[in-house]
Amino acid sequence: MPSSGSNGFPGFNDSIMQTLKHHIITEFHRRFEGDPILVQSPGRVNLIGEHTDYNDGFVLPAAIDKYIFLAMAPSGTDNSRFYAADQQDYYETDTSGKLSKSGKGWPDYLLGVIDQLRRRGYESRGINCVFGGNVPIGAGLSSSAALEGGMLFGLTRLLGWEIPPVEMARIAQQAENAFVGVQCGIMDQFISLNGRKNHAMKLDCRSLEYEFYPLNRPDLHIVLCDTQIRRELASSEYNVRRSQCEEGVRILQKIHPGIQSLRDVTLPFLKKHEALMEPLVYKRCNYVLEENERVLNACKDLDNNDIVSFGQRMYQSHAGLRDKYEVSCPELDILVDSTRNIEGVIGARMMGGGFGGCTINLVEDVHLETFKKKITMMYQEKTRKHLQIYQTKISDGTHLMDVSEIKTKE
Incomplete structure (x- = not known):
């Protein structure tokens, strides 16, 4: 799993999240030049519909207010440089040619996105990225999908690529399937990228058609x-x-x-x-x-x-x-x-x-x-x-x- 632990933020409130966002931006400026964009990418829950996704069935997930934040900007070189703030770990590699696994684990979720984009004809030079968040690792809230989706979304915004929502989810899923080597379904990436506040999403895992259903209950x-x-x-x-x-x-x-x-x-x-x-x-x-x-x-x-x-x-x-x-x-x-x-x-x-x-x-x-x-x-x-x-x-x-x-x- 990527580095996106609770980092001392087990709860949620505006002050905590503001501090976390500021921390990621500050780390970016401490390590890299330029002004980054900041992407907020949520974890997810699945309200009902378990082990149905790989059987072409239905799921009912929702994005949640636990996030990974990614500060991103072009590096100006062929090298991409990644810093996992929660683990205080750094990784740098040339991303202009054929990509291979990092040997560390967490950078592979980012490299996998770049790899899948390249396979679809989306070429870019290197990226500087600092990320961290409060999506707990290993708790089943899909920190990996949040990281993949955040990286993908950030690249599309930095480079002006218009990629439809369904294709975005497929790219993020394939990053984990083909590069990381985890044969997950598409639900996690789909809802993390496309969730809607106060709504659950019914996702048809065969057609990838989706509908939102209201769960606007402030008392719950x-x-x-x-x-x-x-x-x-x-x-x-x-x-x-x-x-x-x-x-x-x-x-x-x-x-x-x-x-x-x-x-x-x-x-x-x-x-x-x-x-x-x-x-x-x-x-x-x-x-x-x-x-x-x-x-x-x-x-x-x-x-x-x-x-x-x-x-x-x-x-x-x-x-x-x-x-x-x-x-x-x-x-x-x-x-x-x-x-x-x-x-x-x-x-x-x-x-x-x-x-x-x-x-x-x-x-x-x-x-x-x-x-x-x-x-x-x-x-x-x-x-x-x-x-x-x-x-x-x-x-x-x-x-x-x-x-x-x-x-x-x-």
Whole structure:
């Protein structure tokens, strides 16, 4: 993952964010010449629709008010120079020719974007970039997508390139797939680049068509409870689940050759041919189809401002991830189960690849402090582990900040 840790900023308020932006600009001027642009690129949550993206299904993510900030300007040479402010680490390389991995990890997310742009005919000279933020690493909030999207957006603004939103998301995704080597879906990059404040986005991962649904509830917070369990199994088991779904598709293609993915399968059709599959493969496919239905119904809930039904679908999603897709872990289950005894919780579920990371909770503001105290106490009692909590609101996607305004305020 890229360097974008909390850097002492676990919460969110204007003063903290102003200080963070000023810090990034100051670091840029300390290291490089010229006046940079400043890009603000958000992390994301996925409200519902887990492990559906690589099955051409539906997801319902939202951008959040945890950000990576990138101060960027042309270097005037063929070399690109990157400084990760949170890690206090520097990397420089010639980006005029064939690019190779850095050996450090975090620069690859930036180099991958330059590589993908070049493959599409977008050539540029070197870039100076300082970045940092408060998107927690390893918590499943997609600091990598925020960094890739921020780099890509900044380059388009510096160099005057007009790239449509869908193509931007594809470029950022391919940077991670082809250069970094992580076979992620497109959801993270798509919502980070294109999010809208007070709205969730229903994304069709097959067509990449998207719609926004209102979640303008100032009385609610999205609260993320980080198990502090790092997801060692997530990458390998992700590939296993993906192959199990693909196996289900291959079996069903023998019945109906037109089936290209689980998106083309209905629940009755799957049930009818259950006997052709290994029980484990059937369970995986059954979960994906049910989760797609939950996303579509959750969108209807938002249209109807029925947040109670929406929350119940979150609990149903967790049950499916736990019992049918089997990507949860005891710590995640404890957190979700504990919320049922805490007043003000609308819904909860595990979020992300699984085997650790965060739960996502919809919590009424009037009960927020009580929720944080109770969930922390319950988690510590049952696991003897520390619980990290992040409270967030839904934000806009990647955009430029006014650097002069930051200087004036500081």
